[in-house]
Amino acid sequence: EVQLLDSGGGLVQPGGSLRLSCAASGFIFTGYAMSWVRQAPGKGLEWVSTIGGGGDIIFYADSVKGRFTISRDNSMNTLYLQMNNLRAEDTAVYYCARDTGTTVAFDSWGQGTLVTVSS
């Protein structure tokens, strides 16, 4: 069974940093691109970043480019999102998501981890 377990969220002050993790199991991790998608309270879904299975192909949304860094440790089956210089508008539930293997539609999602940026 495919499982994605998000962790690392919490309360952080504006300008602060946080690292999210997503532990994957139940599938061959290197065979799939992985992404982060966020959802601000009461709002819709926003794609944040995607990393290819080998870690060499990376994309970011303009809203996070230069502040967030996506990475993966294929030996540990874990996806990361390093978030620096956080802003109030980064407050959201962050989900990790797996693509289908042949498309960048997301067929498996973590349970989400809440990041709150506030002083």
Added chain:
Amino acid sequence: AIRMTQSPSSFSASTGDRVTITCRASQGVRSFLAWYQQKPGKAPKLLIYGASTLQSGVPSRFSGSGSGTDFTLTISSLQSEDFATYYCQQYYTYPLAFGQGTKLEI
């Protein structure tokens, strides 16, 4: 960047109704379009990809159609568990983009 627009943003329906949700892309995305269902406090669930391919395990009352810029999600006969928010997503090009969502209420 491609912008995805759904309509309506919300609407009310009844069990047994046939419902159609529309998604329009600001430029062509061929058939690189997915639909998701999300219930409160839960992660989204993939329903359809490739504009019309039903994800494994999804009931056949869900169907998708369209290509290019105009897409639809149809639920042939609403069940109580279908009341949720639905999102379209284009994956034709980066940045990936979701529609703003359509909330389906009883």
